[in-house]
Amino acid sequence: MTEQPRRRAAVLLGRLPLPERNFVADALRAETVGGVLLLLAAVTALIWANTAAHSYETVSDFHFGPAALGLDLSVEHWAADGLLAIFFFVAGIELKRELVAGELRTPSAAVLPVVAAVCGMAMPAVLYTVVSGAGGGSLKGWAVPTATDIAFALGVLAVIGTALPAALRAFLLTLAVVDDLFAILIIAIFFTSTIHYAALAEAVAGLALFWLLLRRGVRGWYVYVPLAVVIWALMVNSGVHATIAGVAMGLMLRCTRHEGEEQSPGEHIEHLVRPISAGLAVPLFALFSAGVAFSASALKDVFTTPETLGVVIGLIAGKTIGVFGGTWLAARFTRAELNPDLRWPDVFAVSTLAGIGFTVSLLIGELAFEDDPVLTSEVKAAVLAGSVIAAVLAAVLLKIRNNKYRALWEDEERDEDGDGIPDVYEQDKPAYHLRMAEILEQKAAEHRRLAESARGGGDEDGA
Secondary structure, eight states: OOOOOOOOOOEETOOOOHHHHHHHHHHHHHHHHHHHHHHHHHHHHHHHHHHOHHHHHHHHHOEESOGGGTOOEEHHHIIIIIIHHHHHHHHHHHHHHHHHTSTTSSHHHHHHHHHHHHHHHHHHHHHHHHHHHHTTOOSTTTTGGGOOOHHHHHHHHHHHTOOOOHHHHHHHHHHHHHHHHHHHHHHHHHSOOOOOHHHHHHHHHHHHHHHHHHHTTOOOHHHHHHHHHHHHHHHHHHTSOTHHHHHHHHHHSOOSOOTTOSSOHHHHHHHHHHHHIIIIIHHHHHHHHSOOOOOHHHHHHHTTSHHHHHHHHIIIIIHHHHHHHHHHHHHHHHTOEEOTTOOHHHHHHHHHHTTOOTHHHHHHHHHHTTTOHHHHHHHHHHHHHHHHHHHHHHHHHHHHTHHHHHHHHHHHHOOTTOSSSOGGGTTTHHHHHHHHHHHHHHHHHHHHHHHHHHHTTOOTTOO
């Protein structure tokens, strides 16, 4: 009886296909710059709040906007409800792209980041519940330590100068995208108390119009930007957090390319909006959310109050154990083999970066304890403390292998023949060209499917 050949084991965190590598590099470059600005904004907020607390509170609490439209909001709320809607709009586009063209497009490819993200959110929630519950604290903040801030994490990498290989960076990016998806669901399900159904119905109608215009191929920012603002305003008045509107609109954009297109509409708009999100929206949110007063007693409270201690432990231990454990479980039960250039301690080091919560953790902290301003400030301090500790631990662990990472990164970037294709992708030219032929064939099949769909009644993803 002829023995069947064994199926080649999948490589965990192996080399990315060249098109995916280029996309990841462009996306992370923008996020890294935004991360550095985010760090600067957070430091500025802390200095401002601790040296001129009165002026910081005055500016943060200053209200403006049309009251008749329900938009007489404070500067802090404009930052949280308005600017973060731009951040989540970009997150929606990223998620859509991952679903149709990235790591989440097939169940087998999605297993690793999804399992890692789910475990990386469940473990912090469990640890918070145990720690806060055991100390008699409130359980309302269980979701605070569940989020990962990719911009802050990449800002830390930029500061410490670690050149992570593309596979580890792509893992971190995809993990954060899935993490954002679950954070959005948490906000929508658990932090919506009072719903005004008339405003919500109008917002849904606006989203339906947005989708219909995309489907019909209508173009022009002057159509979509005013409509997006109206949808956002209706969502604010509905009681559902306004960031949900941003995500919904991002998910509606088409992220597959038609024949002759260099970029899909989603990729094009993401390229335009990402600098606004990473360079303006998120840093301004941090400026008006991260300003908490620190003192010796306040710092002591972070590690003694049940709620804040639960947040710190959730971010540092929960995220690290959850992400690393989820990754190991995915590898163990899918029989995937770790990239021979990497070691499990490398995965553990990157997992510690997931403990940098910051942006979304601050937002969830405000929503969870909005009826208790004092506890809100304490939880913000805990988020900052936990994120800083996680960043320091990650920096130490990554520095240990920094020379190895840099060598891998330089090998990936080397292009001695100057043809625009890194040499590492041309070492096995037949395999490289076979892979590129497979990618081109997949794209051609996708184009044929979309063309047939258009003849049958339009592109299901919209224009």
